Amino acid sequence: MVDVRNESAAPASVTADERDPWPALFALCLGFFMILVDTTIVSVATPALIEDLQADVNAVVWVTSAYLLAYAVPVLITGRLGDRFGPKRLYLAGLVVFTLASLACGLTSTVEGLIVARIVQGLGASMITPQTMAIITRIFPAQRRGKAMALWGATAGVATLVGPILGGVLVDVAGWEWIFFINVPVGLVAFVMAMRLVPTLATNQHRFDWLGVALSGVGMFLLVFGIQEGEQLDWNGVVWSLIVAGLVVFALFVVWQARNRAEPLVPLRLFRDRNFSLANVTITTMGFSITAVAIPLMLYAQLVRGLSPTRAALLLVPMALMSILLARTVGGLTDRVHPRVLLLIGFGSLVVSMVWLVQEIRPDSQVWEILLPMTLFGIGNAFVWAPNSATATRNLPGHLAGAGAGVYNATRQLGAVLGSAGIAVLIDARLLANGLDPAASGGEGGGALPPQVQQAFSDAMGQAIYLPAAIFVIGLVAAFFFERPRHAGFAGAAPARAAEAH
Template sequence: MNKQQTQVSEKQAWKALAALCIGFFMILLDQTVVAVATPQFQTELGASLNQVVWVSSIYLLFFAVPLLVTGRMGDRFGQRTVYLVGMVIFTLSSLACGLAPSVEWLIVARAVQGLGAAIMTPQTMSVINRIFPREKRGAAMGMWGAVAGLATLIGPILGGVLVAQVGWEWIFFINVPIGVVSLVLVSMWVPTMPQMARSIDFGSIIVSIVAMSALIFAIQQGPELSWPAWIWALLVLGLVLVVVFVKLQSSRGADALVPLAIFSNRNFSLGSFSISMMSFVVAGIMLPIMIFLQEGHGLSAQQAGFMLVPMAVLSGVCAPFVGKLSDRLDPRVLSVAGFSFMLAASVALVVVMREGISFWWILLPVVLLGFGNGFVWSPNSATSLRDLPITQVGAASGVYNTTRQIGSVMGTAVIGAAMQHGIASSQAITTAMGQSLIPAVVVLVMGLAAVSQFRNQAIVRENSHPVKTPAQS
C-alpha cells in the first residue's frame, strides 16, 4: 500500500463508501429530478420555459464552476471535513428550494444547492482511492458507478411519483432527512485522513472560477440568445483565462491547484474526455424524453417516470458486477461495450421519437440506456484514477468531475437549443424531441473512440500481495 494511503479495514472502507454514496446519490438525483416537474413550475410558479431551463442550468453552473477548487480543498483541509461542510450547505438549500414562493427564489436556492454539490462530489472519489487498495478500487467504483447511474436515471421516476402524489416541493424536501442521515453516517464511518496539500494558490482559484464561469455561462446561454457578440466575447475571455490558468499551474509544481502531471497519464486524459461525452448525453436526453411522453403523448408525470424503470433497474444491477470485472479485464472491453450500448440507444431514440410512432417503442432504447449506464460509469472512473499518485487524487477528482459537469452543461444547452429549434420550425413536438437527440449520437461516437484507446492496466491479484489492515497487523 502507498505510504500515504489511509489504512482501514475492508469492512470500514465499505461502510465509509456507503455513507458517502448517500450524499452522492442526492447530488446526481437533483440534476435530473426537476425535469419531470416542468409543467408544475410553469403553472404553479408562473415560470416561462427559459426560467424552467434555468432551474436546471443554474444548478449545473454552480456545480461545475468550483470543482477544480473543491477537489484540492479536500487535499488541503481533509476530505471528510470538506464533505460535511458541503452536505450542510446542500441540505439547507434543498429546504429553501422546497419553500420557494417564486421561480426566482427557486433559481437562487438551486444555485446554492449546486455549490454544496460541488464541495462534496470530488471528496467521494478521493476517499475511494485513499482507503481502498489498488486491486479493490474497481469493485468500489462499481458501487459508486451504480449509485451514479441509478441516481441520474431514477430522478425522473421518483420525481414523477412525488409530483403526482404530494407536489413538486417534495422533490427537494426529500433531501433534508437523507442529508441528516448522511451527515451522521459520514461523521461516524469516514476516517480522518492526512492532508495531502501544503497550501492552495488563491490566484489560481480566482482565475479558475472566472474562467469556468465565463465558459459555462457562454455555452449555456449562447444557443438561447442566438450567440450575440457579448456572448462570444465572454467565451473568448474564458478561453484566454484557461491559458493563463495552465501557465500558473506549470509554475506551481506539486502545489498547483491542478498538477499538470496528471494529464501525462493517458488513461486519465482519455477517461476525463469520455466521461464528459457520457454526461453530455445523460444530462441532455431526459428533458426531451419527458416532454415527448407528457406533452407529445399525454402521459402524466408519474406514468412518464415509470417508463424509465427498466433503465434504472438494469443500470443498478449491472454496475456493481461490471465494477468487479474492471479489476480483472482490459478496461477497453467494458467501456467500449458501454459506449456502444449508449450509441445504439441514442440512434434508436432518434428513430422512434417521431410523429405517428407509438410511445411504447421508447422501451427499446430505454433498455439499451440501462445497459450503457451500467457498463460506463465504474470502469471509466476506476481506469481514469487507478494509477495516479495518492497526492494527486484530490486534484484529479476535481478535474474529472469538472469535465463530467462541463459535459452535462453542454448537453443541456445543446440539446435544449435543438429542442427549441425543432419547435420553432413547426415540427410536431414528438418529432422535434427526437431530432433534438442527434447531437447525442455525435458525441457518443467521440466518446467511443476515446475509450477504445485505453491502455491495459496490470491488476495485482488480491491473493498475491495481500494488503494488511490494522486488524491484521
C-alpha cells in the same frame, strides 16, 4: 515537500487495509445520490413553480441553471480543498450546506429566493462530489477499486434518472416544496452515516494556489454561464463574448498551472497518465449525451404520446434497472478485464441504442418499442461508468486524489452543460427544418400536439437524438486507446507505478 497530517488530532489516519471500506462507500453514495437527484428533480415541477410563485418561464429555468452553475464552477477548487483540509471534513461540511439550503428552498415564497437558495445548494454539492471519488480512491486498494467504482457509477447513472420520476410523484402528491424538503431527512441520515462510517484520512499541507483558484473560477463561470444561457439569449454577441473570454481565461489558467513550480491547483502531471486523460474525454461524452438524450425523449413522450411527466419519466426505468442489476458484475470485471474491452462494449451498446431509439420515435410506436433500446442504453451505461471511473483514478497517489477527482467531475459537469445547450439548439433547428415553429410547439392544455403535426415533431426529436449518438462515437474511439492496467493483482500487469504521477 508535502507535509502529511491527520484530519484531526484524534485517531491516526486510516488506510484501506485497516478497516472494511464498504460501509464508508454506502454512506458516501447516499449523499452523492441526493445531490445528483437534485440536478434533474426540478424539471417536472416547472409548471407548478410558475403558478405558485407567479414567475415566468425564464425565471424558473434559472432555478435549475443556478444550481448547475454553482455546482460546476467550484468543483476543481473543492477537490483540492479536500486534499488540504481532509475529504471527510469537506464532505460533511457540504452535506450541512446542501441540507440547510434544501430547507430554505422549500420555505421560500419567491422565485428570487428560490434561485439564491439553489445557488447555495449547488455550492454544497460541489463540496460533496469530488470528496466521494477521492475517498474511494484512497480507502480501496487498486485491485479492489473496480467494484467500488461500479457502485459509485451506478449511483451516478441512476440518480439522474430517478430525479424526474421522484419529482413527478412528489409534485403530484405533496406539492413542489417537497422535492426540496425530502432532502432534509436524507441529508441528516447521510451526515450521521458519514460521521460514523467514513474514516478520517491524512491531509496534505498544500501551498494553496490562489491565482489558480481565481483563474479557474472566473474561466469556468464565464464558459458555463455563456453556454448554459446561450439558447435563452439567442446566442447573441454577449453570449459569444462570455464564451471566448472564458476560453481565454482558461488558457491563462493552463499556462499558469504549467509555470507554477510550487503546488498548482491542477497538477498537469496528472495528464501524463494516458488512462486518466482518456477517462476525462469519455466521461465528458457521457455527461453530454445522457443530458442531451433525455430532453427530446421527454418532449416526444409528453407532446406526441400525451404522457404525464411522471409517466414519461418511467420510460427511463429500464436504463436505471440495468445499471443497478449489472453494477456488481461489471464491477468485478473492472478489476480483472482490460478497460478497453469493457468500454468498447459500453460505448458500442450506447451508439447502437441511440440509433435504434431514433427509429422508434414515431407517433404510432408502442411503449415496449421505446423500452427495448432504453434497456440496451442501460447496459451500455453500466459498462462505462464503473470501468471509466476506476481506470481514471487507479494510478493516482493519495495526495493527488482530490485534484484528480475534481478534474474528473468538472469535465463531467461541463459535458452536461454542453449537452443541454447543444441539444436545445439542435431541437430548434430540426423543428424549423420540419416546418414547425419552435415557439409554438407546445401541447394544448399540457396534452399532446394536434395529430397533423405529430409526425413532424417526432421526426425532429428523433433527428436531434443523432447528436448524443455522434458524441458517443467519440467515446467509442477514445476507448480504443486505453492502456492495460498496471495495478497489482491485474492479470499480466507489472507492479503499479503510481510514482509516475508524482
